[in-house]
Every structure is written in C-alpha cells, then in structure tokens.
Amino acid sequence: MKNKDTVSYIIAIILSIVFIYPLYVLILVTFEPVYLTFGRIYPFQLPIILTLSNLINSFHQVGLIVPVIRSVEVAMLVSIIAVLLSIPAGYGLQKLTSRVTNKIILLMFVVNMMPGVVVAIPISVYFIKLGLENSIFGIAFAQELVVLPLSVFIMLGGFRALPKDIENQAHVDGARLHSIFSKVLIPLVKVPILITFLIAWMTSWDEFTYAVIISPINPTFPVKLYDYVSRGEPFVASSFALLVTVPVVVLVIILQKYLKGEYLSGGLNGV
Amino acid sequence: MKVFKNYRNYKYILFVLPALLYVFLLSFFPAASVVYLSFSSKTGFTLSNYRGIEQANLGLAIIDTLIVSVGALFIQLFFALLIANILIKSLKGNKLFSTIFIIPYGVSTVVSAFIFSLILSPIGGFANSTLVSFGLRPVNWYSSSLSELAVVMFSDFWKNTPIVALILYGGLSGIPESLNEAASVDGANSFRRFIHITLPNLAPYIAIALLIRGVSEFNIFAMPLVLIGYFPPLMNTLVYEFFSSSATESYSYAAATILLAIILGFAILIIKIGGVKKYEE
Amino acid sequence: MEYKLELKEITKIYGEKKVLNNLNLNIVSGEFMVILGPSGEGKSTLLRSIVGIENIDSGKIMVNGEDVTNNPPNKRNIAMVFQNYALYPNMTVYKNIAFPLKMSKMPSEQIKEKVNKVSELLKITDVLDKNSTKLSGGQKQRVAIARALVREPKLFLLDEPLSNIDARTRYTSRQELKRLQKELNHTFVYVTHDQSEAANIADRVAVLHNGVIEQIGTYEEIYNKPETTWVGDFIGTYPMNFIDGSIYDYKDKKIGFRPSWVDESLNDFELEISLIEKIENNYFIHCNLGEKNIVIRSNKNYNIGEKIKVGLSKFNVYKDEKLESVIENKKEKASAD
Numbered sequence: 001m002k003n004k005d006t007v008s009y010i011i012a013i014i015l016s017i018v019f020i021y022p023l024y025v026l027i028l029v030t031f032e033p034v035y036l037t038f039g040r041i042y043p044f045q046l047p048i049i050l051t052l053s054n055l056i057n058s059f060h061q062v063g064l065i066v067p068v069i070r071s072v073e074v075a076m077l078v079s080i081i082a083v084l085l086s087i088p089a090g091y092g093l094q095k096l097t098s099r100v101t102n103k104i105i106l107l108m109f110v111v112n113m114m115p116g117v118v119v120a121i122p123i124s125v126y127f128i129k130l131g132l133e134n135s136i137f138g139i140a141f142a143q144e145l146v147v148l149p150l151s152v153f154i155m156l157g158g159f160r161a162l163p164k165d166i167e168n169q170a171h172v173d174g175a176r177l178h179s180i181f182s183k184v185l186i187p188l189v190k191v192p193i194l195i196t197f198l199i200a201w202m203t204s205w206d207e208f209t210y211a212v213i214i215s216p217i218n219p220t221f222p223v224k225l226y227d228y229v230s231r232g233e234p235f236v237a238s239s240f241a242l243l244v245t246v247p248v249v250v251l252v253i254i255l256q257k258y259l260k261g262e263y264l265s266g267g268l269n270g271v
Numbered sequence: 272m273k274v275f276k277n278y279r280n281y282k283y284i285l286f287v288l289p290a291l292l293y294v295f296l297l298s299f300f301p302a303a304s305v306v307y308l309s310f311s312s313k314t315g316f317t318l319s320n321y322r323g324i325e326q327a328n329l330g331l332a333i334i335d336t337l338i339v340s341v342g343a344l345f346i347q348l349f350f351a352l353l354i355a356n357i358l359i360k361s362l363k364g365n366k367l368f369s370t371i372f373i374i375p376y377g378v379s380t381v382v383s384a385f386i387f388s389l390i391l392s393p394i395g396g397f398a399n400s401t402l403v404s405f406g407l408r409p410v411n412w413y414s415s416s417l418s419e420l421a422v423v424m425f426s427d428f429w430k431n432t433p434i435v436a437l438i439l440y441g442g443l444s445g446i447p448e449s450l451n452e453a454a455s456v457d458g459a460n461s462f463r464r465f466i467h468i469t470l471p472n473l474a475p476y477i478a479i480a481l482l483i484r485g486v487s488e489f490n491i492f493a494m495p496l497v498l499i500g501y502f503p504p505l506m507n508t509l510v511y512e513f514f515s516s517s518a519t520e521s522y523s524y525a526a527a528t529i530l531l532a533i534i535l536g537f538a539i540l541i542i543k544i545g546g547v548k549k550y551e552e
Numbered sequence: 553m554e555y556k557l558e559l560k561e562i563t564k565i566y567g568e569k570k571v572l573n574n575l576n577l578n579i580v581s582g583e584f585m586v587i588l589g590p591s592g593e594g595k596s597t598l599l600r601s602i603v604g605i606e607n608i609d610s611g612k613i614m615v616n617g618e619d620v621t622n623n624p625p626n627k628r629n630i631a632m633v634f635q636n637y638a639l640y641p642n643m644t645v646y647k648n649i650a651f652p653l654k655m656s657k658m659p660s661e662q663i664k665e666k667v668n669k670v671s672e673l674l675k676i677t678d679v680l681d682k683n684s685t686k687l688s689g690g691q692k693q694r695v696a697i698a699r700a701l702v703r704e705p706k707l708f709l710l711d712e713p714l715s716n717i718d719a720r721t722r723y724t725s726r727q728e729l730k731r732l733q734k735e736l737n738h739t740f741v742y743v744t745h746d747q748s749e750a751a752n753i754a755d756r757v758a759v760l761h762n763g764v765i766e767q768i769g770t771y772e773e774i775y776n777k778p779e780t781t782w783v784g785d786f787i788g789t790y791p792m793n794f795i796d797g798s799i800y801d802y803k804d805k806k807i808g809f810r811p812s813w814v815d816e817s818l819n820d821f822e823l824e825i826s827l828i829e830k831i832e833n834n835y836f837i838h839c840n841l842g843e844k845n846i847v848i849r850s851n852k853n854y855n856i857g858e859k860i861k862v863g864l865s866k867f868n869v870y871k872d873e874k875l876e877s878v879i880e881n882k883k884e885k886a887s888a889d
Contacts, residue, residue, distance in 0.1 A: 165636065168605045168634065169634060169638035170640075171624070171625040171626065172603055172604075172631065173626075173699070173703075174652055174656055176655075183651075
C-alpha cells in the first residue's frame with residue numbers, strides 16, 4: 001500500500017510540474033527583462049531580476065483592452081442564450097424515450113464536427129447581409145452553435161436528476177406550466193443552470209474560429225492576441241495574456257466544485 | 272420506434288425545437304450555401320474552383336487532422352485516466368493536486384498555444400534551455416511534419432486533459448467501493464480490477480469524453496494556426512488559408528465542400544455504428 | 553358530500569403490453585379501498601390514470617356521472633401521495649403544505665389557518681419551518697399526507713405510502729391512517745403489494761392482476777372465497793392448496809383449501825411430511841400428496857417422513873381456474889348426496 005502511494009505521489013508531482021510550468025514561463029517572460037528571455041538563445045529560467053517595464057509598456061498599447069471587454073460581452077451573451085435555449089430543450093428531451101433523446105443529442109454533437117471554418121465562412125456572408133458582421137451579436141450567435149450541444153446535454157442531466165414524481169406532484173397540486181417551471185423546476189436545477197452558464201462562458205471566451213472569420217475588424221481577445229503573436233510582438237502578447245488569464249484561472253479554481261464530471265455527463269444517468 | 276414515454280407527450284418536442292432549429296439553421300443553411308458557392312462564378316456554373324485546388328494538399332490535410340485528432344484523444348484519455356485514478360485515492364494533498372490539474376482549463380487556447388510557442392521555439396525556447404542546463408543537446412521540435420504535429424498534440428494535451436479528467440473522475444466516483452472490495456476478496460489484483468470493474472463501469476463516461484473532445488479535436492484551428500501556421504496543413508487551416516487571400520477565396524468553398532462530404536460520410540458512419548448503442552446501455 | 557368514482561373499461565398500453573385491460577372499478581364515498589397486487593402489475597399506473605398524470609388509451613373515468621377522462625390533473629380535485637412522497641426539496645414543510653392552496657390563489661391568511669389546522673391534525677407543527685429534505689421517513693410521510701389533505705380533495709390516492717418506513721413505524725402509521733380516514737370521512741384509494749396492510753385497513757380490497765380487477769370484496773371474502781385459483785395462490789401467508797378434485801369426486805375440477813381447513817380426524821387421503829415450520833403455537837406442515845406439495849396447519853408435532861391421514865372440513869371447488877362452488881361442510885354434503 002505504502003509503495004503504491006509513493007508511485008502516485010511521484011506521478012502527481014511530475015504532472016503538476018507539467019501543468020504549472022507553462023504558466024511559470026508566461027510569468028517569467030512578463031516580469032523578466034527582455035535581455036534575459038527573448039534576448040538569449042537559452043533563456044534564463046530563474047527569476048533573478050524582475051521588472052515591471054514590460055507590463056507598463058504594454059499598458060500603453062490600449063489596443064488589447066477593448067477586445068477583452070468585447071470578449072466578456074460576447075461570452076455573457078452566449079451564456080445567456082445557451083441557458084435560455086437549453087432549459088426548455090433539456091426539459092423536453094427528458095420527456096422523450098432515451099433512444100430518441102440520445103439520437104438527438106448525438107446529432108447535435110455530430111453537426112458540430114463540420115469544420116468550423118466551413119460553417120463560419122457562409123455564416124459571415126449571411127451576417128454581412130444582416131448587418132451582424134463585426135458585431136458582438138454576430139459572434140455570439142455563431143459561437144452559440146459550438147456551445148449549444150453541451151449546454152443541452154448538461155441541462156438534460158439536470159432534469160433527469162430531479163426527484164421522481166416531483167413534477168407530477170406539482171400537477172396534482174394544481175400548478176400550471178409556468179408555475180411548475182418558476183416555483184418548482186427552475187429552483188431545483190439552479191446548479192445545472194450555473195454550470196451551463198459557466199461552461200458556455202468559458203467556451204465562448206476561448207473560441208477563435210468563428211470570432212476570427214465573423215469579426216476580423218472588431219476582434220475578440222483571442223483574435224487580437226493572435227494578431228500580436230503573428231506580428232511578432234510577444235512582449236505585449238505575454239503581458240496581456242497573463243493579465244487576462246490570471247483572473248479566469250482564479251475564477252475556475254473558485255468555481256471548481258461546480259466543474260464536476262457528474263454534471264458534464266449528467267445526461268447519462270437515469271436512462 | 273417509440274418516440275414518447277407517454278403518447279400524448281408530443282407537445283414536449285416543442286420544447287426541444289428552438290435549440291434544434293438553431294443548430295440546424297446555422298449549420299445546414301451555411302453548409303448548403305458553401306456547396307452552391309463552390310460551383311458558381313460570376314458567369315454561372317463552374318468547376319474551376321475545384322480545378323484550382325487540385326494542387327492543394329487536401330488529402331494531406333485530412334490525414335494530418337486525423338493524426339492530430341486521434342493522437343490527441345489517446346494522449347488525453349491516457350493521462351486523464353491516470354489523473355482521475357490518482358485523485359480518487361484519498362491521498363494527502365489531493366486538494367492541491369486537483370486545483371493544479373484544473374489550471375489549464377482557465378487558460379484560453381490562443382494563450383496556451385502562444386506559451387508553447389515560447390517553450391518549444393528552436394531558438395530561445397525554454398524547453399531547450401532546460402535540456403542544455405542539464406547538459407543535454409537541444410532539440411529542434413519543428414524538424415519534421417510529424418514532429419510539428421506532435422507539438423500541436425502536446426499543447427492540446429496540456430490545454431484539454433483537465434476537462435477529460437473531470438469527466439472520468441466523475442465516472443470513477445460513481446463506482447461503488449463495494450464492487451472493488453468484492454473483487455479483491457475474490458482475489459483480483461489491481462490490474463484485473465481495473466480491467467474488469469473500473470473500465471466497464473467507466474465506459475459510458477469515456478464515450479461522453481470522446482464525443483465532446485472528439486468533435487472539438489476535429490475542429491482544431493487556433494492551436495495549429497499559432498504553433499505551426501499553415502504547414503503541415505490541417506483541414507481548418509487549409510480552408511482558412513484560401514479564405515484569407517481574396518485571390519483564392521472562391522477556392523475555399525470548393526475545399527470546404529469536399530471536406531463537408533467527407534465529414535458527412537464520417538458522421539453517418541458514427542451514427543450508424545456503435546455511437547448510439549454505446550451509451551444507450 | 554356524496555362522491556362516486558367510476559372507471560369504465562380502462563385500457564393503458566405500454567409498448568406491446570396492456571398494463572390495464574378493460575378495467576372496471578367503482579369507488580364510493582367514505583370508503584377505504586385498497587388495490588392489492590404483485591409488483592409491476594400496473595397498480596401505480598391505475599392511480600396515475602385516476603389522478604390524470606397518465607393518459608389512458610381507451611375507456612372512461614367518471615366522477616359523479618361526469619366524464620373527466622380528458623381533464624388535466626388540476627381540474628380533477630384529486631389528491632395523491634406518491635410512493636417517495638415527492639416533497640419539494642427547495643421548500644420548507646410549511647411551503648410544501650401551502651403549495652396547492654397557493655396554486656388555487658387562496659389568500660395567505662386563509663392558507664395559514666388551513667396549514668396550521670392540518671399540521672395539528674398530523675402532529676407536525678414543530679417541523680413546519682424545517683427544510684423538507686431534513687425530515688425522517690415517517691415525518692415526510694405525514695407532511696405528504698398533510699399536503700394532500702389541506703386541499704380537502706374529494707378523493708385521496710396513496711401509492712404505497714408506507715413502503716419507505718421502518719417496520720415498527722409502519723404499523724402505527726397504518727392504524728393512524730385508518731383512524732384519520734374514518735374521522736374525516738374521506739374517500740381513500742390505497743395501493744399496496746403488502747397483504748397484511750390490505751387486511752388491516754381496507755374496507756374493500758380490489759385484487760389487480762393482468763390489467764383487470766380479479767376480485768373485489770372484504771379481505772375475509774377474498775381470503776375464504778377466492779374467485780380464481782390465481783387469487784387463492786396470491787392471497788394468504790401460505791398460498792391456497794390446490795389438489796385434484798377426484799379425491800372428493802369432482803372430476804376435471806380442482807379443490808382449493810387453506811392450511812387451517814384440514815381436519816385431522818378424517819381419513820380421506822394420505823400425506824407424507826417433508827418439512828415442518830413452527831410459528832407461535834402452530835405447526836405448518838409441508839407435505840407431499842403424490843407429486844403435489846401442500847401445506848397444512850396443525851397443533852400436533854409430527855416427524856419428517858411420517859405418513860398421516862387427513863380430510864377437509866371445508867373447501868372450494870374450481871373449474872377452469874374459476875370458483876364454482878363453496879363446500880362449507882363436507883360431511884353434510886356427503887350425507888345429502
């Protein structure tokens with residue numbers, strides 16, 4: 001038993017190093033003077049001299065702040081639409097036989113297998129006609145496509161996990177559909193709603209394909225960051241990447257207890 | 272086939288319809304117009320777009336995408352299993368480990384790709400710096416197409432293993448302890464317990480993880496774009512390369528149409544075979 | 553408050569299976585009706601159809617002569633207690649009980665009054681502010697019953713309400729439920745697979761099998777005069793014994809008798825003893841009659857393997873699995889022939 005634990009510890013520690021090291025590199029690049037990092041063939045790995053000048057320099061480049069705000073706006077929009085669409089969908093799917101439900105879910109995922117670029121290009125053509133190109137609504141509407149299958153799956157799991165007969169009881173107690181939803185069901189699926197929101201938010205925040213094709217002129221944060229990276233301005237890129245990543249990582253760690261596999265695969269239960 | 276648990280439940284399909292229509296309208300219409308655009312020019316019907324991409328490495332793009340998708344899925348699955356199995360033991364410091372293991376989920380793909388481009392850069396890269404400080408020879412991570420794909424796969428592993436581990440951990444914690452205890456009483460060693468108890472019980476969760484991740488892996492775009500650019504080509508980077516120059520923009524429709532046909536065939540295959548049955552159990 | 557519920561030729565189909573098959577049943581005011589049947593025979597489906605959360609495939613549900621078959625649950629004024637109580641986990645006990653009143657848009661003063669009254673009746677006033685998930689099984693059951701009663705429904709359905717409670721509480725709950733029903737003079741329909749429950753609380757028992765009511769009557773009637781061999785087999789701690797009718801000159805018919813109907817002073821047929829169970833002061837003796845296994849009751853102790861001669865003080869005669877005649881006193885019948 002003792003031996004096995006030691007092996008587990010060793011693996012866990014090695015993996016921890018692998019998982020932390022990239023962030024460490026980002027911090028190093030941001031806070032070390034350039035001549036110790038990009039200026040050398042073999043960059044220095046220890047934080048001997050620290051400076052804020054990289055950070056201050058990149059703050060003069062306001063070009064990245066607007067995209068961050070845009071990304072947040074888009075992500076909010078995407079998550080709200082995801083919640084609004086997936087609550088009724090999850091509820092309805094749970095009423096169908098699991099055979100049909102599984103087919104519909106699979107179909108929604110498989111549609112997403114189409115290369116994003118293939119779908120995004122004609123969507124951008126439509127959106128230009130509708131005046132949605134380079135707008136947060138255009139990006140959000142397109143990204144919703146990526147987000148929706150998993151959102152519906154999570155909400156399906158939420159509804160399947162409800163206590164048996166609770167909805168029937170509400171019927172028997174004389175409640176109509178809107179009070180069944182507002183007074184009984186929605187309060188009971190609060191956690192799945194929160195998770196759907198969170199996952200949709202993270203997915204949109206991360207999404208690149210639709211964003212770059214639909215809104216190249218008013219880019220979101222990932223697109224703008226790519227712009228800086230491809231133009232060969234890694235100092236600006238690293239400072240901003242760090243500043244934007246830290247709050248999101250902290251958020252993920254705080255909300256860790258909601259990011260459970262049970263919720264992500266909740267649709268599996270109660271078949 | 273029985274559609275409803277209760278035959279008057281047809282009204283419930285109305286609840287599903289908005290989400291379903293959304294997905295279909297925003298994917299089938301665009302897909303159809305891609306096909307249409309690929310055959311049209313200012314003068315009418317044409318095959319010139321298809322002739323234009325004869326030189327392009329469409330076949331290579333598909334093969335490379337398959338290599339990256341399947342490879343990344345396997346690596347993620349393996350390490351996610353490892354992580355989930357470590358976290359399920361109540362080791363001291365597990366809370367810390369699980370916090371560390373979730374960090375990459377909060378780092379967006381473009382940022383991850385950017386960091387790995389810093390680490391794996393042949394000149395001024397942090398990985399080589401580490402190798403040299405241990406007295407080893409530096410490595411050119413971009414020396415061949417295959418190694419470039421490996422760079423993409425490794426970065427993708429770092430970014431996406433956490434979500435797979437989360438799902439598998441969820442599955443593992445659902446397996447009753449009594450099952451494992453009964454098996455060890457019956458004399459099964461830990462390897463046999465893993466094969467005969469853990470894996471079968473975990474199978475539906477593995478299927479879900481593969482479905483969720485597989486769809487995204489197939490769509491991999493930002494990661495290779497930042498790390499390796501347009502070569503070796505992947506499906507999305509190839510189409511995007513055509514699209515981003517106005518001279519070849521119309522070729523992108525032809526390339527997209529061919530990809531669409533292949534994906535469609537692939538999707539039908541998935542639905543017909545295993546896919547559905549696997550998690551209907 | 554006269555009330556009459558009639559179920560007319562109700563059929564409910566799941567896939568290929570007819571769970572309810574042209575079922576007829578009448579329930580009258582103030583009676584405690586128990587629907588008894590093995591698990592998976594559609595007892596719950598029947599209740600759900602009555603309350604309106606399942607739609608029936610054909611047939612009619614009539615209340616006081618009015619057809620309510622297509623009415624939604626909220627238009628039927630029927631209360632139901634589900635097997636797992638289905639308390640709203642996001643609400644306190646008070647809010648749970650108040651919920652149906654709130655749905656009928658009753659003013660909150662009146663709601664308060666009614667909730668308090670029903671909580672006193674069920675002795676749950678001290679848990680009103682607790683969250684419903686924090687209650688014991690017995691308390692949950694009381695809250696569920698309170699929530700059903702507070703609406704003053706015309707009909708009160710209970711789906712195995714005691715199955716999730718430990719044995720000792722179950723016994724007292726049973727008595728209390730019976731007392732409550734008589735006090736309030738409500739009409740109860742109670743579903744269970746537990747015969748002792750049915751025997752104890754029912755005014756009438758309806759035995760459900762293969763989607764139809766096989767027999768309806770008091771428990772004693774059903775126990776003593778089961779109308780089919782299936783009912784005889786199903787009812788009783790020991791199933792009714794069925795033997796070939798030729799022993800008493802009923803050719804091509806079956807004779808059915810309870811273990812206690814054996815008269816050891818008679819010498820009509822011979823049994824070989826294979827197993828003996830002692831229950832309190834009685835011996836239940838498993839014997840072989842030819843190929844057949846039967847159980848008889850005796851206050852004498854025999855030895856395994858011993859052969860004894862016995863007869864029957866009374867028995868039922870079945871033809872084609874249906875009750876044909878009840879022979880109360882075999883000796884009288886014999887002399888009359």
